[in-house]
Amino acid sequence: MRGIKALRQAVAFERPDLIYCLGDILYGAGDQDACAAAKALKDLGVPILAVRGNCDYAEDENELGFPLPLARSIERGNHEIHLCHRPLNIAFPAGDFVMNGHTHYKALYRDSGVVYLNPGSIALPRDGVASYATMDETCIRLCSASEGREIQRLDI
Secondary structure (H helix, E strand, C coil), X not given: CHHHHHHHHHHHXXXXXXXXXXXXXXXXXXXXXXXXXXXXXHHCXXXXXXXXXXXXXXXXXXXXXXXXXXXXXXXXXXXXXXXXXXXXXXCCCCCCEEEECCCCCEXXXXXXXXXXXXXXXXXXXXXXXXXXXXXXXXXXXXXXXXXXXXXXXXXX
């Protein structure tokens, strides 16, 4: 539940209009912690776009109340944003954003005009710092979940 508390704090501080979840959300619906996490996500009051992680199940959609496709692409502003859990080994056009989870290690960089983001993990970081990312029209920021401090920034 540590991740839920950090997520609530980040949402209160950042006030996002949309949340992207990049998988491994509940680790299987039905368990008491998973039910509490699903309720906490619903209570945030912010729309959520998500993809299914390797620790998620199709039934989790029922608990969460939103779909969990394996991958999805959306247009936001002038950019195509590709959401996936595991890194995709395909070429993307310059100007696109590719966001993935899976590793629990944060990364933010541009390669051949494509922006790549892994926000790390707010609940189970493997690199020692719980984190999340924010995005607006001008930049993407990786932030420490414990204090909201900017770790890295990439102008877009």
